Amino acid sequence: FPTRRSSDLFQAALSLVLLAGAVLMTKSLANLENQKFGVATTNRYVLHFDPAGAGYTVDRVPGLYRQLEDRFSALPGVTAVGMALYSPLEGDNWGECVIQQGHPAPRPGDKCGSTWDRVSKQFLDSVGVPMVRGRGFTEQDTNAAPQVVLVNQTFANRFFPGKDPIGQHFGIDLTQYSGSFEIVGVFHDFKMNNPRDPVRPVYLRPLMQQFSGYKEADLISTEVQSMLINAMVLNFNRPQQNADALIRATLAEVDPNLTIMDLRSLDAQVAGNFNQERLIAQLTSLFGMLALILASVGLYGVMSYFVARRTSEIGIRMALGATRSSVVSLVLRGAMWQIVLGLALGIPASLFAAHLMASLL
Numbered sequence: 001f002p003t004r005r006s007s008d009l010f011q012a013a014l015s016l017v018l019l020a021g022a023v024l025m026t027k028s029l030a031n032l033e034n035q036k037f038g039v040a041t042t043n044r045y046v047l048h049f050d051p052a053g054a055g056y057t058v059d060r061v062p063g064l065y066r067q068l069e070d071r072f073s074a075l076p077g078v079t080a081v082g083m084a085l086y087s088p089l090e091g092d093n094w095g096e097c098v099i100q101q102g103h104p105a106p107r108p109g110d111k112c113g114s115t116w117d118r119v120s121k122q123f124l125d126s127v128g129v130p131m132v133r134g135r136g137f138t139e140q141d142t143n144a145a146p147q148v149v150l151v152n153q154t155f156a157n158r159f160f161p162g163k164d165p166i167g168q169h170f171g172i173d174l175t176q177y178s179g180s181f182e183i184v185g186v187f188h189d190f191k192m193n194n195p196r197d198p199v200r201p202v203y204l205r206p207l208m209q210q211f212s213g214y215k216e217a218d219l220i221s222t223e224v225q226s227m228l229i230n231a232m233v234l235n236f237n238r239p240q241q242n243a244d245a246l247i248r249a250t251l252a253e254v255d256p257n258l259t260i261m262d263l264r265s266l267d268a269q270v271a272g273n274f275n276q277e278r279l280i281a282q283l284t285s286l287f288g289m290l291a292l293i294l295a296s297v298g299l300y301g302v303m304s305y306f307v308a309r310r311t312s313e314i315g316i317r318m319a320l321g322a323t324r325s326s327v328v329s330l331v332l333r334g335a336m337w338q339i340v341l342g343l344a345l346g347i348p349a350s351l352f353a354a355h356l357m358a359s360l361l
Contacts, residue, residue, distance in 0.1 A: 011295035012342030013349055018288035020350035021357060025281035026359050028361040032274050038190025039088050039198070043236040044266035045243050046087050046169040047251070054257040057163025058227045062208055065229075069120065072234060075250060080235040082126025082205060083121040087231040089270050094226070095192040098201070100159055101169035101179040114155060114201040115192050118226050122205070124150075124187055126233040127266070134166045134185030148186040148206065155201035173219065180211060193256050195273050233266065280360075295342070303335050 051061055065083060072081045086092040097112040099105065106112040121137040124130070132153060142147055156165035165186055171177035189199045210227055214220045234247065244263060251258055307314070314327055351361070 009215055009296055010345070012293060012339065013346035014361045015207040015288060015291035017349045017353050017354045018156070018291050018341065022281065022285040023286040024354055024357060025277065025284050025359055028145060029277045029281045031305055031334070032195060032277060033271065034208050035195065035197060037089065037270060038129065038188060039270075040235075041266040041270055044128075045234045045236070045240075045247060046090070046262070046264060046266050046269050047232045047234065047260065048087075048262040049088075049251065049258045049260055050230055051258065053259055054226065055063045056192075058210070058224055061227060061229075065120070065207060068232065068251075069122075071226055071254055072232070072247075073233075075246065077238055078234055079237050080122045080126040080233075081232040082120055082123035083229055084231045084233070085117050085122050085166055085229045087228055087233055087266075087269070088127055088190065089195055090194055090231065091193075091273070096172040098159055098170050098172060098203075099178040100157075101171070104260055111158070114159075114203055114285070116205065117192070118207055120207040121163070122214060123233070124350030125325055126235045127190070128235075128254065129190050130188050130190055134183070134188045137206045138206075142208050143210055143212070145209070147181050147211055149181045149211060150187055151183050152187055152199070154199050154308055155188045155203055156183075156186050158201050169202060177213065180213060181205070185292045186265065195270070196225055230261065281313060299335060299338060302338070303331065324331045 008085045035239070050062060056064055060093060067083050068083065071211075072078060085094065093115055094117065095113050095115050097106060099112065117164065119137070121139070121141075124136060131150075134150075136150065137148070159170065160168050165183045168183050169179040170183075171180035183203075189198060189205075192202050194201060205226075207229070211223055214223060240246070243265075247263060248260060251260065314322075314330075317327060317330075318324075
């Protein structure tokens with residue numbers, strides 16, 4: 001019987017730890033899902049396809065991109081068509097070390113990293129990101145024009161603090177390329193890669209503008225590869241009942257050889273970033289409720305055994321004038337004592353578990 005009591009105490013303490021963990025994980029998940037990502041997701045769909053797999057080369061993709069933009073822009077209810085190397089919060093990320101013009105090469109440990117993406121002129125409109133200053137991309141941003149980029153606010157503040165970023169130049173990796181790109185616009189910060197991290201520096205390059213100044217084979221290869229995009233964001237002005245079929249049919253009209261790798265709403269794409277947290281929260285809640293049920297059943301069994309053992313004593317007490325309420329209080333005091341002991345063990349354990357979970361929340 002003492003062993004059974006100890007077991008119930010530990011079950012009660014464990015159930016409290018698991019329930020506390022479940023509450024923390026659920027709250028953490030809610031905070032992640034309800035944060036301000038900086039992009040609009042309502043009535044937006046993300047199409048992933050593979051031009052390279054369909055046989056397209058760098059010379060052929062400009063025509064393909066124009067066809068895609070024209071055909072999808074003509075669909076009823078479509079207000080913006082944004083094409084990109086990758087779309088917001090899809091889990092992909094291209095990054096380079098940024099070197100401002102006139103600055104020395106970064107030293108080990110310097111924070112020079114920046115995410116970058118290649119996008120069409122309607123990309124920011126398609127994801128609801130406003131320009132802060134300067135201009136966006138236009139049809140004139142081609143290979144024959146100067147190499148231009150758009151940067152987010154975090155990029156401007158990190159690499160050009162206290163300066164007007166418009167007109168500033170930077171490059172990547174080697175100082176000989178530090179003047180490759182000119183900043184012509186600044187857009188509002190938004191989460192491009194990991195929704196759990198702070199906003200990173202981001203710069204965007206025009207869809208059709210290829211830099212031809214690199215001499216290193218790896219940089220040339222990366223530049224060519226970046227011209228073959230794989231994401232398109234469609235912004236509708238109202239909810240769509242048949243968006244999936246409509247998008248698939250339209251893409252097949254452009255080129256039936258273009259394989260759809262993935263098609264879903266931007267809401268679903270953003271929510272997919274939290275599948276692990278959602279699973280952990282559900283499992284923790286399940287185990288917490290199971291532990292609570294087991295602890296309750298165990299406590300009931302102990303108290304039932306306790307009452308059965310003291311039936312004669314209870315009868316004598318009542319024969320000597322004990323009231324029903326006093327007998328009930330006698331029994332409940334034993335139960336409350338176990339609950340208090342369980343809480344005394346469970347609360348410190350819950351606080352310690354919350355400390356260990358801090359990196360996951």
